[in-house]
Amino acid sequence: MKTRLTRRLLLGTVTTLGLMLSVAQPAAAAESASAFVHQLGDRLVAIVNSDLPAAQKKEKVLPILQQDVDVDAIGRFCLGRYWRVATPEQQAEYLKLFHQVLANAITDKLGDYRGVSFTIGGTTPKGEDQSVDAILHRPQQPDANMEWIVNESSGAPKVVDVIGEGASLRLTQRQDYASYIQRNGGQVSTLLTALQHQIERHSTATGN
Amino acid sequence: MGSEKDDQHLEHSSAGNACRSLTVRGRTFRTGSLVLGGLALAGCSSMVAPKPTDPEALAEYQEANDKYEPLNRKMYDLSVTVDKYTTRPVAKAYVWAVPVPVRKSLGNMVQTMNEPVVFFNDVGAGKPRRAGDAFVRWCINMVAGVGGFIDVAKYAGYPHHDNDGGLTLATWGIASGPYLFLPMMGPSTFRDGIGYGLDQGLSPWNYVPRGYGLLTFNWAYNIMGVINTRANHLDDLDQVQRDALDPYATIRSAYQQQRKAMAEAIKNDHRATVPDWYN
Numbered sequence: 319m320k321t322r323l324t325r326r327l328l329l330g331t332v333t334t335l336g337l338m339l340s341v342a343q344p345a346a347a348a349e350s351a352s353a354f355v356h357q358l359g360d361r362l363v364a365i366v367n368s369d370l371p372a373a374q375k376k377e378k379v380l381p382i383l384q385q386d387v388d389v390d391a392i393g394r395f396c397l398g399r400y401w402r403v404a405t406p407e408q409q410a411e412y413l414k415l416f417h418q419v420l421a422n423a424i425t426d427k428l429g430d431y432r433g434v435s436f437t438i439g440g441t442t443p444k445g446e447d448q449s450v451d452a453i454l455h456r457p458q459q460p461d462a463n464m465e466w467i468v469n470e471s472s473g474a475p476k477v478v479d480v481i482g483e484g485a486s487l488r489l490t491q492r493q494d495y496a497s498y499i500q501r502n503g504g505q506v507s508t509l510l511t512a513l514q515h516q517i518e519r520h521s522t523a524t525g526n
Numbered sequence: 527m528g529s530e531k532d533d534q535h536l537e538h539s540s541a542g543n544a545c546r547s548l549t550v551r552g553r554t555f556r557t558g559s560l561v562l563g564g565l566a567l568a569g570c571s572s573m574v575a576p577k578p579t580d581p582e583a584l585a586e587y588q589e590a591n592d593k594y595e596p597l598n599r600k601m602y603d604l605s606v607t608v609d610k611y612t613t614r615p616v617a618k619a620y621v622w623a624v625p626v627p628v629r630k631s632l633g634n635m636v637q638t639m640n641e642p643v644v645f646f647n648d649v650g651a652g653k654p655r656r657a658g659d660a661f662v663r664w665c666i667n668m669v670a671g672v673g674g675f676i677d678v679a680k681y682a683g684y685p686h687h688d689n690d691g692g693l694t695l696a697t698w699g700i701a702s703g704p705y706l707f708l709p710m711m712g713p714s715t716f717r718d719g720i721g722y723g724l725d726q727g728l729s730p731w732n733y734v735p736r737g738y739g740l741l742t743f744n745w746a747y748n749i750m751g752v753i754n755t756r757a758n759h760l761d762d763l764d765q766v767q768r769d770a771l772d773p774y775a776t777i778r779s780a781y782q783q784q785r786k787a788m789a790e791a792i793k794n795d796h797r798a799t800v801p802d803w804y805n
Contacts, residue, residue: 399582423769458626460686484787485780496586497775512771 348441351448351468354475356438358386359452366431376425383424388469388476389417395478396491397506400499404506412506415513422520433457446471447478573597591705591715592778598707602774605709606767609756617756629757631675636751637686638667638674639731646728647689651697651792654799659684688788691721691728696789705778713781 365378383389393416394401404412439451447469454462467479479488495509502508575595578584592598621629641664648657663679663686670678680686695717696702703716714722726732731747734740770776 399586481787484784484791486783489783490776490779493590493779494770494772494776497590498771500583500586501772509771516769516771 347470348443348448351470351475352438352441352450354386354468355450355452355466355477358382358477359436359438363434363436366428366434372429375428379425379428380421383421386475386477388472388478389413389420391469391476391478392420392488392491393417395488396495397509398492398496400496400506400509408506408510411510412513415510415517418517419513422517426520426524431456449481573600590775590778591702591782593704594706598705598778599774601707601709602777605707605712608710613752613756614760617753617760620753621757621760629754632750633754633758634667634671634677635674636747636754637677638664638671639747640729641667642730643725643728644687644689647691647694647725650694651689653792653795655797656687656689656792656795658799659687660689689792690718691724692718692785693721693789693792694724695721696785697793702782702785705782707774707778713777715782715785718785 361382362379365375368375370378390413393413396416397404397412401409434457435455437453437455439453441448441450443449444467447467450466450468452464452466454464456462463483465481466477467481468475469478470476479486481487498512499506499509502512573594573596575587575593578587624632641660645657645660645664648654648660662682663684666679666682666684667674667677670676677686692702692715700717702718706714706716706719708714708719711722731744734744766773766776
């Protein structure tokens with residue numbers, strides 16, 4: 319009687335613990351994704367709303383971009399089916415250019431958004447990723463809904479996509495690139511040239 | 527916010543916002559262009575993009591949902607050129623000449639005047655809470671907001687929400703059909719084009735007796751709507767033109783994603799009909 323009880327108790331405990339863990343794990347992932355987005359957002363807002371000159375803001379934002387955004391994964395996604403067609407050299411070259419294009423696009427806008435703040439909403443699992451809802455409050459403009467897609471497969475949480483008012487950054491970018499490649503001979507090299515030109519144009523326009 | 531993600535978001539949502547906005551306003555002029563687009567479509571079988579055979583290319587083709595791409599691209603190029611020499615400079619001048627508060631009031635007015643269309647569509651979508659919000663917004667803003675110039679309802683806890691015929695049809699489960707770029711009207715689909723036609727029928731302004739000052743009002747309202755909407759998206763559209771390698775494809779993608787998300791949001795809105803303070 320005693321042994322049976324113990325065994326039942328033991329089995330029961332193990333099962334319950336197992337169940338609790340399996341329930342708790344996604345909840346923990348959601349919590350950490352939400353906390354991650356929260357502190358990332360706080361750091362960015364602090365930089366954007368500070369009195370620093372534009373060049374310094376840029377300097378401060380770039381390391382955050384490298385650390386908390388999975389730029390390589392976004393880049394691979396954006397190249398879509400052409401990623402597999404590209405040679406290893408082209409892949410490396412593309413990622414290098416993609417990093418610059420993304421950094422330019424982001425740092426260009428740093429000056430425009432002084433006075434912003436945000437609220438974090440709920441978190442929902444999306445496949446392997448966690449989607450964190452946020453509302454961006456902008457002065458003189460209506461609030462914008464956004465979702466931050468966070469992936470933790472590399473060990474640390476990283477942003478892999480941002481969805482603004484329903485449109486995904488990486489999906490829109492992928493269709494832009496795919497359409498460009500397809501209409502210009504179907505070669506990855508044409509995309510690389512175009513990105514190169516884009517970066518050159520940007521540096522002549524901004525003078526750096 | 528100037529944060530990296532937000533910027534990415536803004537940049538891309540701005541493409542979507544811009545395209546969405548392009549479809550929102552306008553009356554007679556745009557109905558005309560809808561008819562024109564339809565005629566052009568009917569007349570040109572060579573305007574259909576060939577279906578690729580490679581499975582991956584086919585997947586891409588289906589994702590783009592752009593059967594009439596050759597025609598759509600022509601319409602897009604035409605619209606961009608016309609915009610460059612007409613609407614865009616006018617919108618720039620408007621932003622330069624008119625101070626922010628005045629522009630905001632005019633924007634509120636345009637939005638309030640469209641509230642009946644939102645209301646009827648909310649009813650059509652079977653969303654009483656949203657319909658109630660639209661109705662209350664209309665009542666409050668027309669009275670306390672002095673004919674819609676001040677968005678009092680927003681401060682009273684009834685923020686604006688969008689709805690239109692295309693979205694209502696979407697909540698009924700009607701597929702979008704192929705993508706369309708309508709001249710001067712912007713991105714659309716077969717379904718959204720039809721929805722646009724329905725909205726014209728739902729707008730009380732199209733039933734106002736002609737004559738007296740009302741005709742003038744209607745014209746002023748429509749022109750105001752076009753300029754105001756374009757002015758709101760000066761930076762967004764400029765940015766898409768500058769940063770996208772293929773702005774046409776970027777707008778196409780953002781528009782379709784956004785419409786899908788908007789329809790989903792309406793479908794998933796299960797809030798109670800009674801206002802928050804009642805609970």
